[in-house]
Every structure is written in structure tokens, then in C-alpha cells.
Amino acid sequence: MKAWGAGVIAVLALLATTAVAQDWTPLDADNTLILETTQGRVIIALSPQMAPQGVARIKQLTRQGFYNGLLFHRVIDHFVAQTGNPDNKDGGRSALPDLPLEAVFRLSDSVPHTVVAQPDGATTGFMGAVPYVAMTDRHIPPASDGSLAVRAWGTHCRGVLGMGRGEATDSANSELYLMRDTVTRLDRDYTVVGRVVSGFDALAALKVGEPSAQPDAMNHVRLLADMPAAERPKLEIMNITGAAFAALVKAKRAEKGADFSVCDITVPVRTVP
Structure with missing residues (x-):
């Protein structure tokens, strides 16, 4: 995991012992993906608000057992790790129809999110654990109900999960x-x-490799909601609307100065008894 600066580490240590209950929340069991890989467990928070069809497809295939045993067939350092193809190479797919691109969505006040920075012409922040970029709301008229919706997209920070595709946009x-x-x-x-x-x-x-000589695999992929209670990871995630997260962002901004970006933040998790 990317190293935190000393100031941020101090804030995290303090928050671990003093943060109030509303600063932490259970993982959303219906939208948490658990990958048991040959290198260890990877836990992913899904965002159906950003990509409802993509998330629904991943959940459907997961529940079918489709991903179990598939290899990371293309792993490039400082770039991506690809998997999810039944023939363990680019171009494979399930028997289900291809999906439309869901790269851009409409962000409004009715969708829970937290802004962490406002670079010129844009805002950046989080929807749950997932970082996003949105167009500024300047000069955009409100909708008929008075709400304001702007174009936004998930941004490719380290750890982000996306859906691969072919040359065709909707593939x-x-x-x-x-x-x-x-x-x-x-x-x-x-x-x-x-x-x-x-x-x-x-x-x-x-x-690393395309593929490597001994590629790693996703041995078992499940949704948290489908795991027996005794096997579920005992984790809580920091509430992005709480004071603890605001303090974390403030500390990271002070550490990074003008170089700060939304990708400098990962939403913390903690183990609970």
C-alpha cells in the first residue's frame, strides 16, 4: 500500500482510538467483492451508482462461479492486472451479451458523495470508496426539480476496478x-x-507478464453478502461524510501541498472485534 506521510499516519492513529461511531460504517455486503487470489485476499467496494449495469454483471457472474480459477493473464507493472476472461487471454467473454460503456454518469446532490478538491474547472471527490472527477457546476442550470446534476466519471487511481473491453466502445x-x-x-x-x-x-x-511463466489466479470470488457469517472479514470502512474523513483529507492536503490529488487518498478500513 502506498506509504502515508508522518502527519497522516498520526491522524490515522488518533482516529483509530478516538473517532466516534458515525465515522465508521460496515461494508455494504451486497456491493463488496471478495477475491481470494494466490497472493492473498483482495476486498473491493463496488459502486452501482457509477455503473449499475457493470456492477450487476459482475455480481451475476460471481454468483454463477464464473470467475473462480481464472488467471491474471496480463499484469503490467505500474499499469494494470487483467483477469476475468474464460480462456485466460484477451478477447474472452461470458455467454452473456456485451454491455454499453458506463464511463460517465450524472452526479447530483441526491447521490451521497464528498468533495475533496476543486481544481480549475472541475471537482474531485469520493462516492463511497471510489474516487471521481466531475465537471464544475458553474454555469449549469438546475433541473426542473431544482437539483443540479453534472457530468462525472470514476478516475483511474491505484486500486480502481474497471471492466475491460475490445475495440468497440460497447463491448x-x-x-x-x-x-x-x-x-x-x-x-x-x-x-x-x-x-x-x-x-x-x-x-x-x-x-508480472502477458502472461507470466506462472500466472496468479483468482481462486475464489464471492460477494460479502453470500459468505457465511463466520467467514466474513470483520472490517468497517471510514464514512466519507464524517469528521474523521475530513480530518484525514486535511492532513493529506497539508502534506502534499500543491501536488495533492484525489488519488492521494484511499478510504481507510479497520478491523472490528
């Missing part, structure tokens, strides 16, 4: 990719569906 199907580094040039060209919240070390440890 996402079953392939997945995990970002091993921040590469925002992919923004608005691919469907972002979630982000890693735990297991960054396992993601970093995947063997």
Missing part, C-alpha cells in the same frame, strides 16, 4: 482490470465499477 462483458498505479488517461474510456479497500499488498504482489 464490456466479463473482463476485469485492477489498477496497479494511477493512470488517469484511461478516464472516460472504460467503465469504472469499484475500488480496492483492502489487499493492496496482494495486488502489488501479482506476478
Whole structure:
């Protein structure tokens, strides 16, 4: 996992012992993906608000057992780890129809989110654990109900999960990719569906190659909601609307200064008894 600065580490240590209950929340069991890989467990928070069809497809295939045993057939350092193809190479797909691109969505006040920065002409923030970029609301008229909706997209920070596709824009199907580094040039060209919240070390440890001589695999993929209670990871995620998260962002902004970006933040998780 990317190293935090000393100031941010101090804030996290303080929050772990003093943060009030509303600063932490259980993982959304219906939208948490658990990957048991050959390098360890990776836990991903899915975002149906960003990509409802993509998230629904991943959940459907997961519940069918489709992803179990599939290899990470293409792992490129400082870029991506690809998997989810039944023939373990680019171009494979499930028997289900291809999906339309869901790279851009409408962000409004009715969708829970938290702004962390406002670079010129845009805002950046989080929907749950997933980072996004949105157009500024300047000069955009409100809707007839008085709400304001702007164009937004998931941004490709390290740990983001997206759906691979072919040359055709609307050809996402079953392939997945995990970002091993921040590469925002992919923004608005691919469907972002979630982000890693735990297991960054396992993601970093995947063997590099196209494929590698001994590629890693997703041994077992489940939704948290489908796991027996005794097997569920005992984790809570920080509430992005709480004071603890605001303090974390403030500390990171102070540490990074003018270089701060939304990709400098990962929403923390903690173990609970």
C-alpha cells in the first residue's frame, strides 16, 4: 500500500482510538467483492451508482462461479492486472451479451458523495470508496426539480476496478482490470465499477507478464453478502461524510501541498472485534 506521510499516519492513529461511531460504517455486503487470489485476499467496494449495469454483471457472474480459477493473464507493472476472461487471454467473454460503456454518469446532490478538491474547472471527490472527477457546476442550470446534476466519471487511481473491453466502445462483458498505479488517461474510456479497500499488498504482489511463466489466479470470488457469517472479514470502512474523513483529507492536503490529488487518498478500513 502506498506509504502515508508522518502527519497522516498520526491522524490515522488518533482516529483509530478516538473517532466516534458515525465515522465508521460496515461494508455494504451486497456491493463488496471478495477475491481470494494466490497472493492473498483482495476486498473491493463496488459502486452501482457509477455503473449499475457493470456492477450487476459482475455480481451475476460471481454468483454463477464464473470467475473462480481464472488467471491474471496480463499484469503490467505500474499499469494494470487483467483477469476475468474464460480462456485466460484477451478477447474472452461470458455467454452473456456485451454491455454499453458506463464511463460517465450524472452526479447530483441526491447521490451521497464528498468533495475533496476543486481544481480549475472541475471537482474531485469520493462516492463511497471510489474516487471521481466531475465537471464544475458553474454555469449549469438546475433541473426542473431544482437539483443540479453534472457530468462525472470514476478516475483511474491505484486500486480502481474497471471492466475491460475490445475495440468497440460497447463491448464490456466479463473482463476485469485492477489498477496497479494511477493512470488517469484511461478516464472516460472504460467503465469504472469499484475500488480496492483492502489487499493492496496482494495486488502489488501479482506476478508480472502477458502472461507470466506462472500466472496468479483468482481462486475464489464471492460477494460479502453470500459468505457465511463466520467467514466474513470483520472490517468497517471510514464514512466519507464524517469528521474523521475530513480530518484525514486535511492532513493529506497539508502534506502534499500543491501536488495533492484525489488519488492521494484511499478510504481507510479497520478491523472490528
